[in-house]
Amino acid sequence: MLYFAYTTLIEPGRMHAHAPEAEFQFVAHLPETQLIFPYKNGEWRGGLPSVKAEPGNTVWGAIFEVPSEQLSALDICEKEEGRVRVTLSAMDRSGKRHQVVTHVHEENGSKQHTPSSDYMAIVVAGGRHWKLPAGWIAGLEEYVSG
Secondary structure (H helix, E strand, O other): OEEEEOOHHHOHHHHHHHOOOOEEEEEEEEEEEEEEEEEOOOOOOOEEEEEEEEEEEEEEEEEEEOOHHHHHHHHHHHHOOOEEEEEEEEEEOOOOEEEEEEEEEOOOOOOOOOEOHHHHHHHHHHHHHOOOOHHHHHHHHOOOOO
């Protein structure tokens, strides 16, 4: 099963902790999709990311091959942050589309919060590790204070 990681699961250590057999495949983006911060869970100071359909936007992430039996561990991790599993279409750098699963917040962005700086620092580290586009990383860094 192909999994699109854009939350803290993009950081290799965190992905491995929840799905030890997950293997990085490639970098991809969700076209016509926007990064939003609709949810706070009390553990992180600030909003946690999700995605929603929005023309003219894109969200970059890392694609992992995750054994089906380990997806439930990702479901648990993401549920703690208010997200549920969905299937979307991601596009790799060559323009090929792939059916992927990921997790999104159910309310789809009706309320927005200031992003959690600590949370987004982990996302930035993961994005750098997998060499996501420099412009995307620069945009994420704006959410990290200090």
